[in-house]
Amino acid sequence: MEIIHTPKIAQKQSKMSIIVSVVLIVLLVGSVYISQLIFQEIAQSFNINILEARLVFSLSCFCYAISFFIYGPLSDRISTRPLVIFGCIGTIFCLGISGFVQSFKLYLFIMSLTGFFAASVPAALFAYTAKTTPNKQLPKMMGLMISASIVGIIFSRSFIAMLTDSCSWQFAFIIYAALIFCTCLLIPYSIKKNAANNQKLGIIQTYLNATQLLLHKNIIVFLLVGFILFFIYLGISSFLTIYLKGAPFYLSSTTLGWLNFAGISAVIGATITGKLSQSIQGNKLLIICLLCVSASIIIIGLSSNLISITIGIFSLFLSVFGVQPIIISILNQTVTMMSRGTISSLYLLACLAGGSIGTYLLGLVYEKQNWNGIIITCIILSLANIVLAFWGTKLRQIAKK
Incomplete structure (x- = not known):
């Protein structure tokens, strides 16, 4: 029946x-x-x-x-x-x-x-x-x-x-x-x-089509922007845990768990930029968000009390995830409709690989330069990322012409 x-x-x-x-x-x-x-x-x-x-x-x-x-x-x-x-x-x-x-x-x-x-x-x-x-x-x-x-x-x-x-x-x-x-x-x-x-x-052709997207200069630039962004974000997030469990804070895992809820701002950031992109040009909004990432790192690095660090974490999540809808939109506009699922996976791959490698390499920095070394490294990378994103937006403008 x-x-x-x-x-x-x-x-x-x-x-x-x-x-x-x-x-x-x-x-x-x-x-x-x-x-x-x-x-x-x-x-x-x-x-x-x-x-x-x-x-x-x-x-x-x-x-x-x-x-x-x-x-x-x-x-x-x-x-x-x-x-x-x-x-x-x-x-x-x-x-x-x-x-x-x-x-x-x-x-x-x-x-x-x-x-x-x-x-x-x-x-x-x-x-x-x-x-x-x-x-x-x-x-x-x-x-x-x-x-x-x-x-x-x-x-x-x-x-x-x-x-x-x-x-x-x-x-x-x-x-x-x-x-x-x-x-x-x-x-x-x-x-x-x-x-x-x-x-x-065919399965081989499916993966060949995905690989061919990596030959596109515009795509590579914005994948790198995501890579560096998560290199910084997940790297700082990982070592902030070690930093806050030591002197002078000595926070417990439970306190860190509650502090982690400041990251809920990420949902706000993704929502706000998604709406703002309808009235503000995506290229400009991208640069503004990346500038906010740099400012957040400076706030976290210079903070000597938990309230300031919480504000820095809130701002970092807000700006990092505020960037995501912009870059995903740019990448989707660069490829054909049939490749949009693949390009989304490639972008996630770039971001998460950046976070993984960042956690490892910043560990080497931490061993030699401690927390201050991580902050200085991340500030330099965040500023370089702004330059890279600006170059990427110029390439897009040239491609459109």
Whole structure:
């Protein structure tokens, strides 16, 4: 007997799909960032230096970033539901066993796999949202997905930090895996079986098309802007944790978790610039936001009290994620409609690779120059990024002519 879906039933299914997609993105994106506020506790568990513990995030984030190049093109060839289930099961397994391993090297490998599995979920759901949303509602829905990613970063770090203080990071990871598992149970009822768009296109050709985009000068420039931006943002975020746990602040993981909520400004930044771009030229808005990034770093670096640092964190998240809609819009206007899914994945790859490499290289700076060395390095990079973005906008203007 054929089931007839009334408009009300279809509307409920659509809302269910949106809710489950948002929750999955929050949890799976967050799973990559859960170690950022608990480096000290991880270091104590494995009896290693706290700077070695930062590799947990660096490798996880790097694998997460690289995986977008794998899953981005695949999301046009494989149905969404299998990709999402694959990523969720893999992430649950990795988080579940991570607390039982005794070797730090094995722990690094497992957390790197977490990044690999987690990436399939946002990659698949971003593509799914683009395919199932009417064009008029698409900007709003994609903004919702980006906001979910930001909330995932903030929620996971704070949630894990607070649980770690009250119990242990091992227990916190199991609870986080349980949250993903419970959400997984709703996937069959919310995410429809959709057909892939490019099943006729060979897998090799799919990746060749993605690689060819990297030969475009304008694309490379703006991918570099995103790379440097996240090199600074995630690098500072990681070492700010170590800085605030030492003299003269001596903050606990719980306090850092609450402080991390200042990052909710990222949602505000993405929303504001999305609206401002309709009245202010995108090129000008990009430069303004990047100037604000430099100012935020200076505020954080010169602050001697927690209130000033909180203002700096709020401003940094606001400006860094305020840049995202602008650059994504510029890149989408540079490529054809058929390549927009791939270019989004390439941009996410550039940003996350920048964050991963930044966390590692700034660790070398921290070993020799401490916190002040990191701040000076980031200020120099942020100013260089402004110059790079300005050059990119000039190239766009020349290309249009």
